[in-house]
Amino acid sequence: MTGYRVAVVGATGAVGREVLEILAARRFPTARLRALASPRSAGTRVGDLVVEAVAPAAFDDIDIAIFDTPDDVAETWVPVAAARGALVIDNSAAFRMTPDVPLVIPEVNPAALRRVPRRIIANPNCTVATITVPLAPLHRAAGLRRLIACSYQSVSGAGQAGVTQLWAELRDAVDTGVAPTQARGTAFRQPIAMNVIPAVGSFRGAHTSEEVKMAAELRKMLDAPEVAFGVTCVRVPTLRAHGVAVHAEFSTPLDPAHARALLGAAPGVDVVDDPAAARYPTPLAASGGDPCHVGRIRTDGAGMLAFFAVADNLRKGAALNTVQIAEAVVRDGVLLGARAT
Amino acid sequence: MTGYRVAVVGATGAVGREVLEILAARRFPTARLRALASPRSAGTRVGDLVVEAVAPAAFDDIDIAIFDTPDDVAETWVPVAAARGALVIDNSAAFRMTPDVPLVIPEVNPAALRRVPRRIIANPNCTVATITVPLAPLHRAAGLRRLIACSYQSVSGAGQAGVTQLWAELRDAVDTGVAPTQARGTAFRQPIAMNVIPAVGSFRGAHTSEEVKMAAELRKMLDAPEVAFGVTCVRVPTLRAHGVAVHAEFSTPLDPAHARALLGAAPGVDVVDDPAAARYPTPLAASGGDPCHVGRIRTDGAGMLAFFAVADNLRKGAALNTVQIAEAVVRDGVLLGARAT
Numbered sequence: 282m283t284g285y286r287v288a289v290v291g292a293t294g295a296v297g298r299e300v301l302e303i304l305a306a307r308r309f310p311t312a313r314l315r316a317l318a319s320p321r322s323a324g325t326r327v328g329d330l331v332v333e334a335v336a337p338a339a340f341d342d343i344d345i346a347i348f349d350t351p352d353d354v355a356e357t358w359v360p361v362a363a364a365r366g367a368l369v370i371d372n373s374a375a376f377r378m379t380p381d382v383p384l385v386i387p388e389v390n391p392a393a394l395r396r397v398p399r400r401i402i403a404n405p406n407c408t409v410a411t412i413t414v415p416l417a418p419l420h421r422a423a424g425l426r427r428l429i430a431c432s433y434q435s436v437s438g439a440g441q442a443g444v445t446q447l448w449a450e451l452r453d454a455v456d457t458g459v460a461p462t463q464a465r466g467t468a469f470r471q472p473i474a475m476n477v478i479p480a481v482g483s484f485r486g487a488h489t490s491e492e493v494k495m496a497a498e499l500r501k502m503l504d505a506p507e508v509a510f511g512v513t514c515v516r517v518p519t520l521r522a523h524g525v526a527v528h529a530e531f532s533t534p535l536d537p538a539h540a541r542a543l544l545g546a547a548p549g550v551d552v553v554d555d556p557a558a559a560r561y562p563t564p565l566a567a568s569g570g571d572p573c574h575v576g577r578i579r580t581d582g583a584g585m586l587a588f589f590a591v592a593d594n595l596r597k598g599a600a601l602n603t604v605q606i607a608e609a610v611v612r613d614g615v616l617l618g619a620r621a622t
Numbered sequence: 623m624t625g626y627r628v629a630v631v632g633a634t635g636a637v638g639r640e641v642l643e644i645l646a647a648r649r650f651p652t653a654r655l656r657a658l659a660s661p662r663s664a665g666t667r668v669g670d671l672v673v674e675a676v677a678p679a680a681f682d683d684i685d686i687a688i689f690d691t692p693d694d695v696a697e698t699w700v701p702v703a704a705a706r707g708a709l710v711i712d713n714s715a716a717f718r719m720t721p722d723v724p725l726v727i728p729e730v731n732p733a734a735l736r737r738v739p740r741r742i743i744a745n746p747n748c749t750v751a752t753i754t755v756p757l758a759p760l761h762r763a764a765g766l767r768r769l770i771a772c773s774y775q776s777v778s779g780a781g782q783a784g785v786t787q788l789w790a791e792l793r794d795a796v797d798t799g800v801a802p803t804q805a806r807g808t809a810f811r812q813p814i815a816m817n818v819i820p821a822v823g824s825f826r827g828a829h830t831s832e833e834v835k836m837a838a839e840l841r842k843m844l845d846a847p848e849v850a851f852g853v854t855c856v857r858v859p860t861l862r863a864h865g866v867a868v869h870a871e872f873s874t875p876l877d878p879a880h881a882r883a884l885l886g887a888a889p890g891v892d893v894v895d896d897p898a899a900a901r902y903p904t905p906l907a908a909s910g911g912d913p914c915h916v917g918r919i920r921t922d923g924a925g926m927l928a929f930f931a932v933a934d935n936l937r938k939g940a941a942l943n944t945v946q947i948a949e950a951v952v953r954d955g956v957l958l959g960a961r962a963t
Contacts, residue, residue, distance in 0.1 A: 427924055431772035431867040433818045433856060448796075455789075455796045460861050460906060470900040475860050477774045477905060479867065479918050479930040484897040487878065487920035496923045511922030513867035513930060515774060517858050519816050520801050526772040526820065526854035537828065556825040559811040564818060565801060577820050579828035581852030582837045583768055589820040589854060 284312030285617065286342055287607075288367065290335055290358065291349040292316035292327050295441055296372060299600035300347050301328060307604060310611065315339065319354075340365035344617055345610070347603045348372060363400040368616055370402045370603045374490075377403040377498055384501050386410060386602060387609045388549040389417040393502075394609055397616060402606055405502060407598025408432050408481075408514065409495040411590050412525050413502050414573040414597065418547040419540055419586070420503050424532030427509040429585075430495070433517045433524035434481055435564060438594050442468040447518055450474030473518050481514040489514055522564035523594045528585040535586050537578050544575050544588075549597070554578050562591035569593060571601055625653030626958065627683055628948075629708065631676055631699065632690040633657035633668050636782055637713060640941035641688055642669060648945060651952065656680065660695075681706035685958055686951070688944045689713060704741040709957055711743045711944045715831075718744040718839055725842050727751060727943060728950045729890040730758040734843075735950055738957060743947055746843060748939025749773050749822075749855065750836040752931050753866050754843050755914040755938065759888040760881055760927070761844050765873030768850040770926075771836070774858045774865035775822055776905060779935050783809040788859055791815030814859050822855040830855055863905035864935045869926040876927050878919050885916050885929075890938070895919050903932035910934060912942055 287304065291297040297318070304311060316330040323334035333339055335358055340346060346367040348355055355373035363369050376382040376399075383393035384403045394402065405413065412430055419425065436443035446466025451474045454461055461472035471478050482490030491514040500506050517524075544550050553562050554576035562574035573592040581587040592598055610616050628645065632638040638659070645652060657671040664675040674680055676699055681687060687708040689696055696714035703710050717723040717740075724734035725744045735743065746754065753771055760766065777784035787807025792815045795802055802813035812819050823831030832855040841847050858865075885891050894903050895917035903915035914933040922928040933939055951957050 429770040429852075429869045429922075429924060429926070431854070433774070433858065448799075451792055452796050455793050458789075460909070462906075471904055472906060475906065477858055477860060477865050479865065479902050479904070480897060480900070487897070487918075488923075489897075492923075509924035511770075511869045511924035511926050511928060513772070513869070513918065513922075513928060515865070515867065515930075517774070517818055518860075519818060524818050524820065524856070526856065528770045528852045528854070556821060556828070556830075559821070561820050563812055563820070565803075565813060565816065568801070577828075577854065581770075581854075582829075582833075583770060583850035583852035585770070585852050587852060587854060589856075 284310040285344040285611065286313045287311045288315040288317055288340065288343045288346045290317045290346055292332060293318045293322045293325065294349055295437060296349040296595055296599045298327060299595050300349065300603060303600050303604045309604060309607065315343065337361050337365060340367045343367040345370065345607050347607065349599065359401055368400050368610065370404060370606050372404040372599050372603055374406065374494060376401050377405065378501065384498060385606055386413055386502060387605045389413055390502050391609055394613060404599065404603045404606065405498045406491070406494045407438060407594035408434060408491060408523050408525060409498045410598045410602060411523050411573055411592040412527055413499055414549045414592065415544055415547065415575045415588065415590050416529065417503060418543045419529070419531065419535060420505060422543055423535040425503065425505055425508050425529060426532050427530040429511045429528045431513045431526045432515055434514060435519040435521050435523055435594055436468065436473055436516065437521050438523065439468040442466060444520060447473050447520065469516065473516060475518065478516040479513065481516050519564045521568040521593060521595060522591050523598060524562065524564055524589060524591045526589050528581055528583065528587045530585045537580055537586065540586055541578050544578070549573055550575055552576065562589055564591055567591040567593055571596060573597055625651040626685040626952065627654045628652050629656040629658055629681065629684045629687040631658045631687055633673060634659045634663045634666065635690055636778060637690040637936055637940045639668060640936050641690065641944060644941050644945045650945060650948065656684065678702050678706060681708045684708040686711065686948050688948065690940065700742055709741050709951065711745060711947050713745040713940050713944055715747065715835060717742050718746065719842065725839060726947055727754055727843060728946045730754055731843050732950055735954060745940065745944045745947065746839045747835045748779060748935035749775060749832060749864050749866060750839045751939045751943060752864050752914055752933040753868055754840055755890045755933065756885055756888065756916045756929065756931050757870065758844060759884045760870070760872065760876060761846060763884055764876040766844065766846055766849050766870060767873050768871040770852045770869045772854045772867045773856055775855060776860040776862050776864055776935055777809065777814055777857065778862050779864065780809040783807060785861060788814050788861065810857065814857060816859065819857040820854065822857050860905045862909040862934060862936060863932050864939060865903065865905055865930060865932045867930050869922055869924065869928045871926050878921055878927065881927055882919050885919070890914055891916055893917065903930055905932055908932040908934055912937060914938055
């Protein structure tokens with residue numbers, strides 16, 4: 282069987298584990314699969330795989346390396362992997378805005394995969410992925426001009442520490458019968474159980490890193506540098522899947538019926554929009570699934586097209602999209618053709 | 623001692639109890655206090671008071687009746703109370719948009735209390751109160767023109783049933799170690815624990831009743847019928863206090879420093895805005911307090927003034943504001959002057 286030699290870097294993390302599961306579930310053609318992580322995880326197991334410490338030689342004879350690591354780890358190791366000949370798909374923010382690195386959602390801008398001079402492809406931020414999938418077909422039809430988005434982001438976006446903190450605080454709350462009074466973890470400085478925190482990531486002046494990423498990455502993927510984009514990112518006490526309320530203005534007016542038709546035909550989108558039957562997107566319903574759920578499609582009182590979108594931040598926002606990029610690369614054949622074993 | 627004869631209608635509900643506590647805590651000059659509720663609560667006690675069934679004669683010799691009941695109960699009993707001579711402060715939505723009924727936040731539009739021809743004063747929706755308190759001084763200075771708001775509303779906004787459902791689902795989640803799979807209550811048709819629900823109230827076509835109220839009530843209180851207002855209302859698993867992300871555009875450009883100065887001087891507003899020190903408004907911090915917390919004040923990427931506001935929905939959004947209206951009426955003296963005993 283023809284297959285590719287694949288390495289998953291950061292294989293012991295939540296997204297890394299999800300990548301391994303999705304590769305198997307979608308029967309990605311792997312000739313060999315290598316799980317890499319920091320030296321302290323070396324020797325542990327992830328499923329059937331024994332974890333190896335990341336090292337330059339680990340990328341020899343690797344066709345595709347999927348990275349899910351902190352930005353600083355990616356900055357060090359992604360160029361090493363690419364120099365050793367691997368095609369890198371990187372889920373960190375380290376290279377997303379680098380001009381020679383395409384930032385790709387296969388349903389949105391597959392053509393960007395035609396030019397990968399550094400052999401690095403970036404995977405977008407999980408929150409911006411949630412809105413870019415539905416906005417792309419609307420933008421192509423009507424020209425996105427102005428956008429306000431407010432997010433409802435799950436704690437798993439802050440990694441396992443976020444999940445652990447939420448559960449610890451919820452156990453306390455249930456035990457004591459009152460809302461938490463102090464943070465019980467390291468992910469968030471305020472309690473997140475029974476609370477919302479209007480700050481995701483670190484601050485860049487008055488904006489958060491998450492807000493800065495969303496605007497920059499959306500503009501890059503839609504090739505729409507002029508879009509005016511106001512965003513507020515907020516952490517909420519959900520485990521998984523990010524919701525985003527979107528209010529958007531287009532160059533050509535776009536009515537809800539037209540938007541619904543475009544979204545109904547868009548790859549990667551499930552329209553979940555029957556308010557009378559209490560059908561609208563929620564994080565619990567979108568968790569564990571592939572598509573971006575879109576509902577509450579309407580013209581708002583300011584004349585903008587509004588909708589609510591939810592996607593699983595560990596899947597479409599991360600692991601699933603990296604595997605879909607790998608699938609697109611394999612289908613195309615150009616970047617890897619000579620190397621398939 | 624001079625005092626007023628006060629009736630609280632709906633005294634056994636969460637907001638009604640809060641009204642009684644706030645009247646006592648703020649030493650409102652009561653000569654007599656009467657707790658009214660539906661006949662099935664008659665004879666029970668709220669604090670020191672024995673609850674009486676609501677009836678026409680119950681409003682005889684009452685100076686001020688503070689109502690917190692469902693809309694249909696208010697529609698029936700508010701006119702009865704007013705006809706019997708009571709000045710009514712009503713927290714339902716039944717009369718908020720009636721032309722001859724002022725809709726009042728004392729910090730925002732106290733002058734509206736000068737004309738109360740039906741002897742009914744309406745208290746605004748809790749979510750719109752949260753943003754109207756900070757928007758009022760900004761509107762006066764710069765002319766609000768366009769507004770996008772996305773809410774993060776607590777379960778107590780849906781009454782005690784919302785609170786009960788959240789706790790039941792959280793206990794289940796903690797017991798089983800997984801997020802809820804079905805609703806355990808009557809307030810929300812989807813689970814609310816570890817979830818968010820992008821629908822508050824009932825649907826009026828594509829909009830929810832909450833979204834319709836917010837736009838109409840804000841325009842009435844600010845006397846700004848032309849404001850373009852797009853809004854998404856979302857329920858989140860918090861117990862108390864509603865958060866709202868606001869992106870606003872003004873006729874005269876308003877920079878964050880100027881906005882911060884105006885908000886710092888505004889009654890009823892606490893500026894909580896030091897991101898570097900992790901200081902921003904949260905529902906847990908605003909719960910139980912009087913002021914509206916405002917932070918994350920900045921110009922967004924669409925050139926709009928953005929901020930995040932949080933206020934306790936049972937206090938500024940309901941009970942506190944009704945008592946503040948009563949205080950303003952008493953201070954002014956005209957509406958009640960002759961009746962004080």
